[in-house]
Amino acid sequence: MVNIKEGDLYLVHLSVHGLIRGQxxxxxxxADTGGQTTYVVELVEALGRMKEVGKVDLFTRRVADPAVDPEYGEPTEQIADNVRIVRIDAGPSEEYLYKEHLWDHLDNFVDNALAHFRAEGRTPDLLHSHYADAGYVGTRLAHILGVPLIHTGHSLGRVKRRRLLATGLTREQIEARYNMSRRIEAEENTLATAERVITSTHQEIEEQYALYDHYQPEQMRVIPPGADLNRFYPPSEAEGDPRKAPIAAEIDRFLNEPDKPFILALSRPDARKNISGLVTAYGESPELQDLANLVIVAGNRDDIADMDDGAQEVLTDLLLLFDRYDLYGKVSYPKHHKADDVPEIYRLASARKGVFVNPALTEPFGLTLIEAAASGIPIVATEDGGPRDIVGNCDNGLLVDVLDTDAITEAIRKVLEDDDVWETYARNGVKGVRTHYSWEAHSRTYLDEAVPVIDRSGLLFRPELRRKDSVYRDRAIFTDLDQNLLGDPDSLPEFVERMRRNRSTASFGIATGRRLDSALRALRRNKIPEPDVLITSGGTQIHYAPDLTADVAWARHIDHHWMPRKVRKLLADTPGLELQPPAEQSWFKISYYYDPSIAPSMDELNSLMHREEMAVNIMLSFGQFLDILPIRATKGLAVRYVTDRWGIPIDQTLVAGGSGADEDMMRGNTLAAVVANRHDEELSQLVDLERIYFATQPFARGILEAIDHYDFFGECRAPEPEEKETESAET
Known part of the structure; x- marks a missing residue:
């Protein structure tokens, strides 16, 4: 290894789009001027303070548009003694272009960056690209200059496309608007070139980068971004009493006993943040209510009615829960706060010996957990994603299954009821953030990874990789949960491993009658990785990995002619029908217990709905559970919607079921499989259909049997009739 002397290194970071300046x-x-710009500016400043680094440049695009500040048109900006921003011409500099419109100008950026290096007479020791467009630039510069490349994706095209499809955009619109194929190809080439890829969490590596052909786990390094410790720190006498801050009065006005400890949640009003789960845990525990107040800081609002549908639903649910559990005087939910109030809120919670709770269903990173820890607050957090890394590094709190309200309650009580536990977690958090999540710690870890790349002692060995023919995955497996995956834990690991091994080719989906929270609970308890898509509540809800993005376009689509109140009123006095508990109901699913001895038959129920001009689907499962859904919503319709949106041929879609509720998934041109279990007789009427395979094995073994039968990861087709006859004869 070459000895790097003090001031030796010249580092160049590339962040092409957005508006970047030092202050x-x-x-x-x-959308182009967000967290990435803060990250790269703070990162280069921090690297400039490291003794090994003599010079750091941040290359971005020069913008001389009269509509933006003239600073963005300056060729260079010195932001520290040895750190500067270098603005490179690329395309029409007099026009600010969004990143989607920069692709045709990136080669200009490359050539002008090369001219800059020649004029300065120095080649960098390392290039580091940020986002796909800079990845394109960095890849070309690395090849031309013979300089090693490190890359940070920040977000990935394959994941972004899935989110955009969920909003209702078509594949064609996404391609035209976002140049998605071009972006993904740039990401693949960047992964093929970069010696290291920096991510914030292990989950990002496993669930996002693994979708790419050039994915190599050995290439990936987790280096979480640094927290600003000048803003987030524990309360102290020198800083003044946080209880006197203006935001404290705004919080306290809701509370009968404001000096009690806080249970604090701070997030956007988003269903995935699961604030309602925390409120439910608090509302059902008199002990928690005696111990502490609940403080919910969920964005800013003037009038809930003016907010978007998702925020409206979340906040309305919270107000209903406050009322159901009569939490007035015990819960605070301020309407407004400024960015500068956030550190004061944390310090106020710390001063009152509180606990910070992140109950999110999925949490890719968990920046608020780091901010809370730096402020001296113990944490209770979801065991999903980034919080595992944070608590593992800091030992400053507890991880829980946030779908288990008893577990949330028990964890909070453990922290609040024992002063020694509280003090230990608070002290560990402050120390752990300084060790692992400060910019100094980030820069030290970064250079420890970068130096072996620079001196060539740690270059990546690259085995020959095979690119698949299509840009996007061209096949998918959808399976029921209870009847297919949960009954035989011994066969699950092989199924999971085969899906992981082929995840860049095949999408994996769950289609279940369970609600989303129930499905997630079952997946986590059985250690089944979160699928690419979750179709829940009988086909009425669709959510996509990695962050459970709801498909709002599907919700709009199935709302057509849906009148749930009229359905409930119509069936209110029907013998043999009893509404299931609220936990089994949703806006698009009305669920009953069905007693076949006295209830009307399915034909009679359908006739009743037709006479009343009610366009619905009536689904009976296991002879005793009756679901009424919108006419456009079933598991089979949802599967076809998803595969059509993703561009996956329906005849390359394997659907596996085990009960009558799965029948509509299996009819048609899918590659279908009925696994062997005690309910498979409900599908016996399908036995003569050509494209439906009846497995001899139950649960996951039956799915594996079907994968082999259809050669799903190879030819991916149903055997020809003569092939089937030969198989039978050999058998």
Whole structure:
């Protein structure tokens, strides 16, 4: 290894799009000027303070548009003694272009960056690209200059496309608007070139980068971004009493006993943040209510009615829960707070010996957990994703299954009821953040990874990789949960491993009658990795990995002619029908217990609905559970919707079921499989259909049997009739 002397290194970071300057970043000005710009500016400043580093340049695009600040048109900006921003011309500099419109100008950026290096007379020791467009630039510069490349994706095209499809955009619209194929190809080439890829969490590696052909786990390094310890720190006498801050009065006005400890949650009003789960745990525990107040800081609002549908639903649910559990005087839910109030809120919670709770269903990173820890607050957090890394590094709190309200309650009580536990977790959090999540710690770890790349002692061995023919995955497996995966834990690991091994080719989906929270609970208890898509509540809800993005376009689609109140009123006095508990109901699913001895038959129920001009689907499962859904919603319709949106041929879609509720998934041109279990007789009427395979094995073994039968990861087709006859004869 070459000895790197003090001041030896010249590092160049590339962040092409957005508006970047050293001070007063215009965060939120548009989608291109967000967290990435803050990260790269703070990172280069931190690296400039390291003794090995002599010079750091941040290359970005020069913008001389009269509509933006003239600073963005300056060729260079010195932001520290040895750190500067270098603005490179690329395309029409007098026009600010969004990142989607920069692709045709990136080669200009490359050539002008090369001219800059020649003029300065120095080649960098390392290039580091940020996002796909800079990855394109960095890849070309690395090849031309013979300089090693490190890359940080920040977000990935394959994941972004899935989110965009969920909003209702078509594949064609996404391609035209976002140049998605071009972006993904740039990401693949960047992964093929970069010696290291920096991520924030292990989950990002396993669930996002693994979708790419050039994915190599050995290439990936987790280095979480640094926290600003000048903003987030524990309360102290020198800083003044946080209880006197203006935001404290705004919080306290809701509370009868404001000096009690806080249970604090701070997040966007998003269903995935699962604030309602925390409120339910608090509402059902008199002990928690005696111990502490609950403080919910969920964005800013003037009038809930003016907010988007998702935020409206979340906040309305919270207000209903406050009322159901009569939490008035015990819960605070301020309407407004400024960004500068957030550190004060944390310090107020710390001063009152509180606990910070992140009950999110999925949490890719968990920046608020780091901020809370730096402020001296113990944490209770979801065991999913980034919090595992944070608690593992800091030992400053407890991880829980946030779908288990008893577990949430028990964890909070454990922290609040024992002063020694509280003090230990609070102290560990402050120390752990300084050790693992400060910019100094980030820069030290970064250089420990970068130096072996620079001196060539740690270059990546690259085995020959095979690119698949299509840009996107061209086949998918959808399976029921209870009747297919949960009954035989011994066969699950092989199924999971085969899906992991082929995840860049095949999408994996669950289609279940369970609600989303129930399905997630079952997946986690049985250690089944979160699928690419979750179709829940009988086909009425669709959510996509990695962050459970709801398909709002599907919700709009199935709302057609859906009148749930009229359905409930119509069936209110029907013999043999009893509404299931609220936990089994949703806006698009009305669920009953069905007693076949006295209830009307399915034909009679359908006739009743037709006479009343009610367009619905009536689904009976296991002879005793009756679901009424919108006419456009079933598991089979949802599977076809998803595969059509993703561009996956229906005849390359394997659906596996085990009960009558799965029948509509299996009819048609899918590759279908009935696994052997005690309910498979409900599908016996399908036995003569050509494209339906009746497995001899139950549960996951039956799915594996079907994968082999259809050669799903190879030819992916149903055997020809003569092949089937030969198989039978040999048998």
């Amino acid at each position: 007063n970043l215009e965060l939120g000005r548009d």
